[in-house]
Amino acid sequence: MNKQITYTGMIWLLAAQLVVMLPFLFDLPLWLLPVLVVVAWWRLRVLAGAASQPGNVVKLLLIGLGVGGLLLSGLRFPSLDAMATLLLLGFAFKSLEVVQRRDAIVVIFIGYFLVALHFLYTQSLTAALYGMVSMVVLTGALVGVQQAITEFSTGQSVRFNLRLAVFMLLQCLPLMMVIFVFAPRIAPLWSIPLASGQTQTGMTDRMAPGDIEKLGKSDELAFRVTFKGKRPAQHELYWQGLVLNHFDGHEWRQFDRDYDVYQLKTALMSHYRWQPERMQVQGNPVAYEAVYETSGQPWLFTLSPAVEVEGDVLRGADYRVMAQEALQAPFLLKAVSYPATQRDVVLPEYLRTLALGLPSTGDQRSRELAQRLRREAGSEQVYIDKVLARFHDLAFEYTLNPPTLGDKDTIDGFLFDSKRGFCAHYAGSFVFLMRAAGIPARVVVGYQGGEWNAAGQYLAVHQYDAHAWTEVWLAGRGWVRVDPTTAVAPSRVEQGLEAAVQAEGSFLADSVLSARKMPWLNGVRQQFDAVQYGWRRWVLGYDREEQAALLKSALGDLSVGKVALFAGGLFAAIGLFWLLALGMAQRRQPEAPEHRLYRRFCEALAKRGARREPGDAPGAFAHQAAEHLPALAEVIREFTQVYEGICYAPPADGRVATRRLKTLLGKIR
Template sequence: MTKHITYTGMIWLLAAQVVVILPFLFDLPIWLLPVLLFAAGWRLRVLSGAALQPGNITKTLLVGLGVGGLLLSGLKFPSLDAMATLLLLGFAFKSLEVVQRRDAIVVIFIGYFLVALHFLYSQSLGAALYGMVSMVILTGALVGVQQAISEFSAGQNVRFNLRLAVFMLLQCLPLMIVIFVFAPRFAPLWSLPLATTQAKTGIADRMAPGDIEKLAKSGDLAFRVAFKGKRPAQHDLYWQGLVLNHFNGHEWRQFARDYDVYQLKTALLSHYRWNPKSVQVQGTAVPYEAIYESSGQPWLFTLAPTVEVEGAVLRGADYRVMAQQELQAPFLLKAVSYPDAQRDSVLPEYLRTLALGLPPTGDARSRTLAQQLWRETGNPQAYIDKVLARFSEQAFAYTLNPPTLGERDTIDAFLFDSQRGFCAHYAGSFVFLMRAAGIPARVVVGYQGGEWNDAGQYLAVHQYDAHAWAEVWLAGRGWVRIDPTTAVAPSRTEQGLEAAVQAEGTFLADAVFSPRKIAWLNGISQQLDTVQYGWRRWVVGYDRAEQAALLKNMLGTFSIERVALLVAGLFAAIGLFWLLVLGLTQRPPKEALEHRLYRRFCEALAKHGVQRDVGVAPSTFAAHAAQQLPALAGVIREFTQVYEGICYAPTADGQNATRRLKALLAKVK
């Protein structure tokens, strides 16, 4: 039997390659798909005799062009994107030299590896389902490249291969579940940096006029939260991310200089370290767990103030919580918040200095206004009330489309000229007025509110929930949250952004088919999101702690011996189950059509008085039958010749050959 790949086998291989490479095109250069189609198309032309096999010079030139394209794509080396693109190039170009079945099998095995590789880009339920489809197609291709010329039609071959592939993968499912549940959850032994060009989503580490309102026009999911007890009121759902202390006249920033994530970790561990003694726990605890989407940034948004946190995270003196590296995959956090806790009743001097800093010049009208209001009030609380009253009594408006304020004196331009802004405008100007009067204050950015999912009993926080507010330090009370946006648009914190900008109709204005705009579509969207949350929580979020809790519930007292016995018992049960299933359901192999026709041919000759003995070769029996039945001699010899041709020298014309056998058999009967 020939070991060369057939034309049909090459079609299977091309289909498998296309299915595997498609999901990578969302993250990697899209020109990889034309490269694959070109390589596979050339191979198909070679198999059909329309083109010559590419030589070594041609292969070298094509590989050089592919590597050149990789270098021109702007991918950073080393990075996951660069390594994945290089592997996909090899996966595509391998089609040029697929001659024998072993070459095709190598390509298919690379495809299996690429299916696993794609989970580094997405761990969503959709990606998992697509991965399962890819596995079925690859396994079907593995069956297809092993097949010689078949009696089945093309449609029958496709159904047979796919059915066999599904059955083979289903046999692996119980074993896969056991390994997933019981295999130790080790940290990766090595890591490859992700490309710095990958999009960073969500709130940035600085805030200028116009930044947050751009983010608030997106309906993308930021994170989901499930509460262990009673859900807090909507107006109390402030999810703190970053504290911005430095103002340069145009934008608010975390620190005076830029830090990358590693320098920021060092700063938090040295100068801005979390001090548990700085918070006085009081009031009712709010335990919750949050699952954050991949954002390319390390910020974790927690219910302010979060006092207790489980997991390997970083915490700062400003009550922020950070992951130890950028989020390139969903991240599970378990925490406890105390909304009534008192923070920093004694304010450290370095925090006071940060909370009072202003540029030496600029925004003169705002500075003058602060001095005037302070003279009229004389104490911090009265001054705060006076500033908030100014926002509510004058012609200030809350809008997603504020006018531009320029690069200088932006506080003056907002407070005295435009008076139209988003939360960032109100929070930034409020903190400026506080500091100008000598009251420690800072800008906090994060999210406010969220959409409650009744089906899943969790809160979904989207990018349009992005928000900025202020914190002021008051003697005897510590840090106090003040949201100046509520003085202008109280519906923002009570009912969400959609209600706050309903009059101007700008909520998700660019998202024509957003589920939030279509009632029945929103219901379906919530149901689907519930399924996705379950996947994130119980599959992607299955870590060491979850595994330890599950094993403790199953075994009572945890021990390696008990786990080993349980796993060995499950393996034995799976093996016994499949032995029984295969033994009870396995059918005898189906008799090939040509053999069935030959058996009927022999039975027809027996009716004419010529009996074939067991073990007699078809050619020997044909010579004997032709001698005994001279009237049928030509038919007997032709039938035997066609039959032996199908058995020992199959060709692409197998279906015509079996039809010829049927016609000759009719003449014998």
């Protein structure tokens, strides 16, 4: 038989809705919150008798307004944002027609689904902790909407519901862990397109003056790296992402036309594919694991060249490593790099053509400078040294706030006029001068360095570590890394960006409240980041390979029968745990304060010779006890009246009545 929801139950339901919807407001339209507030206000007025239940016309009007707001929000259809917003609208509007308890249960079950849905937006540790809080509140609401109004006072009800919700969820914890460990790690059967540009962060596939310095002003995390052996020196940490070959006079791109991800994947599997035979592996290996943050882009960053790679990746002729799809979740990569390896000692003709391309016109002063210095140099290495010496000797300045250079003759404007720039200015102009002198060269973008976290023993690479450098091709040596920024600001590579721009005070100038700029918070920040990395590595990074390795270490040689037997034993243990937990819970039924005080009241009277029989009602027992103990008759009658009042006609503030019971009990003892 369905029963109407109580006022207290409705409060629980609306509180649960608010808790579930709050985290979505960081990604979805903010007007969803006022919608929930208005709906909650209206529903409470209905319960209080101050308003009427909305009719069908009003409901249709609200639905129309909600859909109209959704269309005006500019969300792409179909997309995760649009679908989630529509579901949240229904979640909020549903409370308007909640009358029976079963209606409230439907709303709560939708809330459980929304808690899971939010993990499509973020899978951080803080999101997981908030999800646990949401589950507790939803389960507390599930208990609350089925609770009789006279069962507890308000404060007791909140404590009891939350305590029971936590107990119920803790019972699920062993089963959750077994499913997490043993459930097959399979790819999703379908995908929902995300909103355009929703998670596009970090390095892009093009570079113009001013682009990378924008990243240099952000302390957002890019990826974390754990080394399996000795950590390389700071100046050796060049994390290559993309190679930019084409220059149109203003910006550098990968190729002479834009490729979407599908076309780029096709190129990397055909004419621009990785050919390991073009490497002469030498030097010491560097083994590491990298966990990349969600970026909405497929670029991965490795020490080049990454000779051995574990993961679902693509590799290119320029020694890049790229994910199969844009990163919409943290991505784990295991790699072994040999930085001293010679690459492309014999340069393929199509790569030579890419590495020599320049616009037919423009930047004439730079072309003439290159030709003059090349004639004076005699050899390619001497020419390279001359260009670097020019950066060093002519008072060029490294800055996060370079002047604008316009859209034409940007190389001339930097080399001869402003002489103030960030790494992109130096890398772009250096490659231009190399190509103008007939030396194959290319721009490489990625990250340089990183912050060592002693608490977690890993390297954290942030967006402000974004960097651009160059590679030149020399006969007999192949591609050689040259970083022209070191000629102007060697501290950038040795100590990081903060040291390089310390004099101008521009490091994270727009992030005044960044913990990175507060030394007294650094220890706490690093400890918290270490915990976050553990979550990323061991929970979100638990894939098929990790699962197989864990099961093999626990069970030895794997077989279907052995895994099934082990999993069956764990399920049996969980069942036994549940039986014991339920038995202990049954033995420890909560006792309301008034009942506990009445029990003690009866025990105190029994010591004085007035014993209550199991079938005696409180009023009848009070009459008998008063006759037996006339000196306490008034106290006995008042105690019984207050107790019966709490049980059958709960007062507005039960705490006052409970305190009165304690006072009267003290007079009997």
